[in-house]
Amino acid sequence: MIGLNFVYERDELLYSLDLPIELQDPFSVDYLDFDHQSFEDLIDYMDFLEFDRYIFVAVEESSRLQRLVNYLSDKVEYPITTLEMNALGKLLSDEQVINVQKVLENHSGYQTLGTLKTEEVFENGYRAFRSAMYPHLTKGLLKHVQVDEVNTFLSENKDLIPRFAINSAIYSDTDCNDPSNPFIVRSIANFSKMETFARLTELELRDALEEFLKSGRLMLTNHILDYGILTGISRFNSLVFKQDTFYLDSAMNIPIGDSGESFQKLFNEASMKLGRQVIDANNEIWRLVPLLIAMNRTYNDLEFVTPYNQYHLAAIEDRIVSLNWIAFKNSDHYFAFNLPNSRIFKINQVVFEKLEYIIKNRLDERDLVMQKVVEVLETYA
Structure with a gap:
């Protein structure tokens, strides 16, 4: 079996392309995660699969890809090589090469990397x-x-x-x-x-956190x-x-x-x-603070509403909560931020006030305005 891995390289960053291509034996199209796999992971993976040969196809640049191949060649028993995309015809038929090119042209990941x-x-x-x-x-x-x-x-x-x-x-x-x-x-x-x-x-960081938990203000x-x-x-x-x-x-x-x-x-x-x-402190709070600092840098002098800090309402006691929305305001505007999709929405004061109840899971089914806010938020989530 010959492994084919199509790799996009730009400025030495490597990205393996997960191409939906079926090739006839002896070829098998492979995919790797270069951001989250170590060199050791890759070597173990290649040893386990026991390819007869493994070829990294350079879709664009290939300078660091070649260095990676040189490094792996000393660690894996079978041949590992690179091949330029324009030389793919040495391995595949003209029909197969055209098919690969069409898949690349329509591959969303490849198109995204083009604007990286x-x-x-x-x-x-x-x-x-x-x-x-x-x-x-x-x-x-x-x-x-x-x-x-x-x-x-x-x-x-x-x-x-x-x-x-x-x-x-x-x-x-x-x-x-x-x-x-x-x-x-x-x-x-x-x-x-x-x-x-x-x-x-540690003391300065702890003091900043305590102030945030008491007031919603992060002085960082x-x-x-x-x-x-x-x-x-x-x-x-x-x-x-x-x-x-x-x-x-x-x-x-x-x-x-x-x-x-x-x-x-x-x-x-x-x-x-x-x-x-x-x-x-709650680990979820610690993971949230860098995001709040980034917002503070952008929007200046903010007051935050999260499940963990007191604002008009007390903070929740449950240390584990499903966190989808936070709200914040400065002297000019009110905002809602959806964490799952990282989108920010400008809102008014009424929505901001109702959002604190929603964030802290204190919904009032009799409050029609609050129910309307919930419905609107669901459309943007």
Whole structure:
């Protein structure tokens, strides 16, 4: 069996395309998730399926794809190669090639990737790194590492590389001399114009949270450095490497091991340190706060209504609640925000007041205005 994986590459970011194509033996069209699968996951997967040959078809660029293939070729027993899209006729019949091209032209994922703004992807990744917030990654899947000397890091920590996601990045202002390096390497200077990250102590963060819970006001307007670590909700998805020492946090206050140590040792030490960082609060509140900070930055001086904070009504006592809507206001406008679809709606004061009852599950079936608000919200959910 020959595996065919159609890969879109732009600025070294790799995306496998899940194409609905049936090909005759010996070909099998395959798909991978480069954002959430590690190098180790990919190697184990390929070993398990026992292909006779595996071919990554480069739909566009192929520079990093070739480096990935070079890395995998040393780890997998059967041949792994790349093939340019315009050479697909060497494998498939003319009819099959035309079919593949038609599927690509109508593939929504491929069309979306054509408009991909990679700088936004990299900036969002850097925000995740600086805040230590990776809500969609499994524990221990490494996504980013900042290093003072990239060549030292790579040469002394080869056993750590398989634990990184395939779409992962090294942040360093030194040049990489290893042409087989499978990572994306980005200069820290690339992110110098991004917003600053506030350095807070646990006490300062706790005080800000208590004020929010009492009043609905969040006196934070900057993203918080190492937020996930301060709150204990980080799941060990990033590292800092400086002077042969690994740190859990960007501030480099929490060392977890030395260069060359095993992933398991670093993982165990990180888990122990994270367990000590927890500030007593509902994890759902902690996950919500970064979103509220972003809104504060955009709309300025906001008052929020969520299930967890007191406003006109007391906060709910249930620590686990289905959270679909939040409301907020500034001196000029009232807003409703739907979390599942990330849409913001401008509303009036009456809807804002009724929305607090809805958010806190205090519906009054006799209140016709409230029932009307519920109906309208359901159409936008």
